[in-house]
Amino acid sequence: MDPAAASADGGSFLEFVDYAISMLSSSGGDGDGSGSPGAGPAPAQPPWGWAVAQVLKSCCAYSSGVTAAILLSDLFQSWTEQRKSLTAKRKVELTNLLKTSNRRRRLPNTITIDSIHEKNFLSPKSVLEAVVINVFAIPGTHIYMLTLGDMWSTSTIDLYLHRRYYKYIEQHGVLKKGREVMLTGCCLRTAMEGSGHARILPTEYMVMLLDEDEDEDALLLAAKFCTYYFSSMLLEENRNNISYSFYARIEKIESLEPFQCTERKQIVLVDNYDARIKFVLWGEQVLLANLFSVGSMLALDSPFIANFVHNSHEESQELCLEYGSATQVYLVPIAQQEEQVGVNILVMRLSALLLLTKMEKIVCQVYVSDIHDKMVGVSLFGTVTSVCKASASGTNFYLEIEDTTGVILMKLKFLGAWLDTIKCFLTGAVI
Known part of the structure; x- marks a missing residue:
């Protein structure tokens, strides 16, 4: 090997180590979730030798090649885990953030974060009911991650956020600390790779939970989801040029006849005027149905509008909704031991709240x-x-x-x- 080339490569490596240390130092440990310091004092920045060892470890884990973003992600995770100590204060905070969880039914396929760490495995059909402990970007990148916790676990786990949800951090501010979420269709980046800490890879199948008793959530529902109803879409000739948002109750969840060997499910929705429409899921999308329960309210933003397909030989003129690339789903879960609230009452309450807010301005x-x-x-x-x-x-x-x-x-x-x-x-x- 050319000595000059070796020297240049060594210089680039050392420059990256110094850059990584500076990025980790600037990210700090604000105690806001994944970066909580332990009981003892922690150094303000990673030791140089530790950073070199971690970079080399990550490089060895990715024999086919590695990018700067992956290295920074691994380093950030390792440094966070090294400084993190689960304390009684953290558990109290998590319990407070999840104070509403006891009011709703736990879904059949729900697993715990502790079991993910214990088995080092996560099935795509599993459901994770969690609360957002922290939202952060990997230092030096534009990659968002969520730190998630749940009511039944003593540990947390990080999720690489799918890019379809970035705007709900950057533009809408809906996805933030304290927001309850449910996700499925997940794959695990196991602890044997990279930083040595399990993380969840991006999934398209995540819903954000809303609480009508919280003013901020109620205003979101009133402002965005009380304008359109199913019959207005059916009568509109230019429906494909309109970005619809619907608020409806889940009446039924059922499987459909496969279409050309593609699995299908339909969720029958009922709106404020007792009009019904089918929300159809195709292929891998059927996993999304694992997050729904009959009686819950579904807030559906920008669904794809299509003609319903009965079987391989017939496409009807009946309109249905599908989960498109721009579709976002919010869920208002049905509460336990409470009378189910009708759609009419909900819409009136949300509309009145929106009117009140406008009057305050x-x-x-x-x-x-x-x-x-x-x-x-x-x-x-x-x-x-x-x-x-x-x-x-x-x-x-x-x-x-x-x-x-x-x-x-x-x-x-x-x-x-x-x-x-x-x-x-x-x-x-x-x-």
Whole structure:
């Protein structure tokens, strides 16, 4: 080997070690999940010799080649595990984050994080019911990971997040610490590889759990999932150009006849107007049905709209929903020992909450006596003195609003789920 080339390779190796140490040092150990320090003092940065040994260990584990991102991932995991110590404080925190879990049924295929570590194995058909302990990016990369814990385990595990969920961290902020999730279709990167610590590889089949009693979740449901309903999609000719979001109850989960040897399942959904539609899963997607239970509420964002296929020789004109590349699923699980809440009541409650939130943002009151022609953006407060229909269809209404300065007639047109809110506008109500 050319001495000069060997020297250059050695220089690159040492430069990477120094870079990795600086990245691990900058990531810190904030005690926010995976980086909690133990009872004793921990060094602010990894020792140089330790970092060299870990890099060499990872290089040996990947005989076919390794990237800088993989090396950084292994180093970060090893350094985190070395500093981490599961304490009573951590267990109390995890229990508090999972305080709602006791209210719902544990799914049949659910396994624990402790059993994953014990067996060093994870079946794709297994279900993991967990809470997000931490969300972080691997230092020096744009790769997101979640640290997950569950109610029944004393240990945690890291998950490489699939890129279809990145926007729920970066744009929507829904996927964060404390969020309960359920996932299936998982594969394990075993402890015999890389850093020596088991991690879960990316899966497309993860649902985020929402709680209607939490204002933030209720507002998300009201703002995003109470606009469209199944009949509006059926009547819309340009339906493929619209990004629909539906909120419906799971009525039935059943298997379908295979299509050209491809396994299929359907979830029958019922919306606010008792309209039904099939949510069809194909092939590997059927694993997603392991996360659902009859009676739970499904919030379905951007489903793919298709014609239902009965068998290999027949495609009907009946529309169905499918799990497309842009589809995201939220779940409101059915609670134990509680009366099942109907869709109508849920939609009315969510719609009222959204209206209340909009009213809180109003800062300037306009009186009836101040209103004149061609005004826009008017914020009017008053008492409803009468309500009557303005159209035979029952979607247009006249409301007579009175305040201290006079009376004015208001015409309102309600579409979709908002039609239910008219029931709240009774004579004498203040709006």
